[in-house]
Amino acid sequence: MLRALLDPATGPLLLAGAPNALAARVVEEQGFQAVYVTGAGISNTFLAVPDVGLLTVSELTAHVEAIAESVSIPIVVDADTGFGNPINVRRTVRQLERAGASAIQIEDQITPKRCGHFEGKEVISADEMTAKIKAAVDARVNDDLVIIARxxxxxxRGLSEACERAAQYREAGADVLFVEAPRSLEEMRYITSQVPGLHLANMVEGGLTPILSRDQLRDLNYAAVLYANSAMRASVQAMRAVLAHLNEYGDTKGVEDLMIGWNDRQALVGKDVYDELDRRYSVGEHTSGQR
Known part of the structure; x- marks a missing residue:
């Protein structure tokens, strides 16, 4: 299903990021065809720390399992550096595939990594990353699992080496290529024109890459476009507004429009499903009169 969606001629596939199962449910509810499990978002919301490589593979896997239980659309997972060397990558891919991942993204930074739009990044050798890609490809049980090489x-090292690396990673078996943090439209055009294959663009509000429209990215031949933390950042803005009002006035009158309604909230988390299960398995219903 995901591979069919990664078609530059009809795309790019719009990937909205989710840091947890509830956010993933909203992504699906709003009609997105796939959801992106954001490592930065989980770090921010689950640990309240920046995206500097503090999230563990076990914590990530638990989030992926919860999201897979909550949505039916494909799940693209940010697996940072793969959590170690090629052998670690093999285990990471196996874990995340079992948890429900449809695609797994691995990057060539050193460990611990940093957000792609932070200063002070360092990368491992291209050959070491190539070994990680090969390990990821070998580890997948289902050939439809998409491997994204960032x-x-x-x-x-500059744009030229980044493109050389992307081409090398494609030769190693990566299905989608992700050159992080190009600085201009011209650089983005250079990437897709010089390196064959499917490409992903990362749109980070306030980051290093210009925000381009979906039509512009289609013209540049991108297969997917990522908005990893837009929803999470919007939720924090709404929380601040409601809590500031509550703290100042002692109630939430006047800011209800910033909150999901009671009935909408229960519908979003499927309360009706659990009500039906409660009725189905009610002890009194099936054992009435029995002692």
């Missing part, structure tokens, strides 16, 4: 070499 390179952060643009920031420290």
């Amino acid at each position: 390179t952060d070499a643009r920031a420290v």
Whole structure:
């Protein structure tokens, strides 16, 4: 299903990021065809820390399992550096595939990594990353699992080497290429024109890459476009507004429009489903009169 959606001629596939199962449910509810499990978003919301490589593979896997239980659309998972060397990558891919991932993204930064739009990044050798990609490809049980190879070499080695790395990762078996943090439209055009294959663009509000429209990215031949943390950042803005009002006035009158309604909230989390299960398995219903 995901591979069919990654078609530059009809795309790019719009990927909205979710840091937890509830956000993923909203992504699906709003009609997106796939959801992106954001490592930065989980770090921010689950641990209240920046995206500097503090999230563990076990914590990530638990989030993916919860999201897979909550949505029916394909799940693209940000697996950072793969959590170690090629052998670690093999285990990471196996875990995340079992948890429900449809695609797994691995990057070529050193461990611990940093957000792609932070300063101070460093990358491992292209050969070491190539070994990780090969390990990821070998580890997948289902050949439909998509392997996304991200390179952060643009920031420290220049655009030319970043493109050379992307081409090398494609030769190693990566299905989608992700050159992180290009600085201009011209650089983005250079990437897709010089490196064959399917490409992903990352749109980070306030980051290093210009925000382009979906039509512009289609013209540049991108297969997917990522908005990893837009929903999470919007939710924090709404929380701040409601809580500031509550703290100042002692109630939430006047800011109800910033909150999901009671009935809408229960519908979003499927309360009706659990009400039906409660009725089905009610002890009194099936054992009435029995002692």
